Amino acid sequence: MAKAIKAIQCPKCGSVNKVEIKPDFFRCSNCNTEYYLDNDDITINHNYNYSNTPYAPIQPPQHTKRVAAIVAGVAVAVLTLGIVMPLIFNKKTGSTAVQAIQQSNYRWWSKDDIVYIGSDQKPILVLLGQRDYIGSGHDNEKGKYAGFYDLLTMKELNLQRLSNIPEADIEDVKIRRFANGDIYAIANKTIIFKVNKSSMKVEDVTKTLVASQPEFVSGIANAEFTYEDAGDGFNLINNEGKNLYFYPLINKVYNKDELSAAKDKLAEREPGAKTKTYFSFSNYSSDFPEEKLQLIKHVQKDNLNGPLELPRFQWNSNKKFGGEEEKTLLYWDADLVISMKDLTPGRSYFEPKVLYSDAEYVLINFNATPADNALTSVQCLNAETGAVVFTTAMTKNENFINAIRYKDGFIIKSYTFILVLDKQGKLVKRQDLL
Numbered sequence: 001m002a003k004a005i006k007a008i009q010c011p012k013c014g015s016v017n018k019v020e021i022k023p024d025f026f027r028c029s030n031c032n033t034e035y036y037l038d039n040d041d042i043t044i045n046h047n048y049n050y051s052n053t054p055y056a057p058i059q060p061p062q063h064t065k066r067v068a069a070i071v072a073g074v075a076v077a078v079l080t081l082g083i084v085m086p087l088i089f090n091k092k093t094g095s096t097a098v099q100a101i102q103q104s105n106y107r108w109w110s111k112d113d114i115v116y117i118g119s120d121q122k123p124i125l126v127l128l129g130q131r132d133y134i135g136s137g138h139d140n141e142k143g144k145y146a147g148f149y150d151l152l153t154m155k156e157l158n159l160q161r162l163s164n165i166p167e168a169d170i171e172d173v174k175i176r177r178f179a180n181g182d183i184y185a186i187a188n189k190t191i192i193f194k195v196n197k198s199s200m201k202v203e204d205v206t207k208t209l210v211a212s213q214p215e216f217v218s219g220i221a222n223a224e225f226t227y228e229d230a231g232d233g234f235n236l237i238n239n240e241g242k243n244l245y246f247y248p249l250i251n252k253v254y255n256k257d258e259l260s261a262a263k264d265k266l267a268e269r270e271p272g273a274k275t276k277t278y279f280s281f282s283n284y285s286s287d288f289p290e291e292k293l294q295l296i297k298h299v300q301k302d303n304l305n306g307p308l309e310l311p312r313f314q315w316n317s318n319k320k321f322g323g324e325e326e327k328t329l330l331y332w333d334a335d336l337v338i339s340m341k342d343l344t345p346g347r348s349y350f351e352p353k354v355l356y357s358d359a360e361y362v363l364i365n366f367n368a369t370p371a372d373n374a375l376t377s378v379q380c381l382n383a384e385t386g387a388v389v390f391t392t393a394m395t396k397n398e399n400f401i402n403a404i405r406y407k408d409g410f411i412i413k414s415y416t417f418i419l420v421l422d423k424q425g426k427l428v429k430r431q432d433l434l
Helices: 064-089 095-104 256-268
Strands: 018-022 025-028 034-038 043-047 106-117 123-133 143-150 156-162 173-177 183-187 191-196 201-204 220-225 234-238 243-247 252-254 275-281 295-301 312-319 325-332 337-342 350-357 361-367 376-382 388-393 400-406 409-414 417-422 427-432
Touching (some): 106 183, 123 183, 252 256, 275 350, 325 337, 361 400
Antiparallel strands (some): 106 123, 183 191, 191 201, 275 295, 350 361, 376 388, 400 409
16 A cells, blocks of 8 residues: 655644654654654554643734733843843852852753762762853853752862864754663764763763774764663764664674664573563553553563663554454563563553652652643652552643652652652752753
8 A cells, every 4th residue: 555755743733843762752842742653553642741831822912013022121121130230249248149140150052961879979960061151251161061060059060171072053962871870971973971970070982982893993973872762872873884783881783683683582582581670651552542551560581781672561452363352461572571560550640651760669750630731740659569659749740851869869850950859759959950
């Protein structure tokens, strides 16, 4: 049957601008809605996620010009105050005024960020990207930097200028934490950095990372991270134009076919192989739309830091031989799963996400109702029993990315701010990203 080529539009706002999260999974660049393609019936399934900024209506009001003039006037006034007031109060009149100036005379742009736990068990925030300074006289200071901050006090612990990042039409920085705790960053798809946690600096490892691999003698032309569901690796193109996959924790390179074969071998590993426990929410089902989303605790053979493949859970109707219908929860890669169970049977979740898990706790977020603007809650569960440890309700609909655990609780990251919760779920700090 002939296939028509169609633009993939966001099911929420209609934008065609998107970021591919993993194969057939996308995030809208306009409204942050996450959605995926169902290849069986060529439908778009969506997972609404919203930023803090309301989506502007398409049709302007009748008094657009007058409103625009007022807004412009306010903007000029705010800008004037932002520049003049620091000059007026930049005297030795107290530390509070000086602190305010120090914290507001620069902005980070085209950046990414991550939090790790330092040797003293305090959370450290790392930002890598463009840092621009406000006002005249700072042209020589503008540039690309790596900044390290004490997350709880936002004291700047170290600032490192990076002069080897080439300019790009679209500035792009990505930071990723691997399973062993190593943190890597890729700047403009060309330079690979590794975060040195003890010295609080980033190190250019573009050449040394693959120094032992003959496939990269010619050098690296393009660098990206693999999809997170594919394991802790890099998708690299060498200067000969070959597309390869490098997994540094096992120091091994794969081409596309070898990578696919390695994922298949994960299901064929010997019965005594090491295993790992994962927590995943099931997806909405078009075959059985009345089924609730379930938090599935599943065990599969460990990839030992190599290529990874994860199953997808979704109620599905299969026709067995003879026409009998079979209702199954495993949508694909069922061979990977050794055991599985619904951790929280009977509970209802709307737009849920697993933010963090370990042997003790699972941290999730979900919305209170299916409404577009429903309030979001963060919930901590016992990883063995599914019992609720705490639930912290947000004051609006939020879009969280992931979380880490530290000695006093959890640190939760969104695209625009970071939350620090204690072990009882009480808010310790909200830090807007600089």
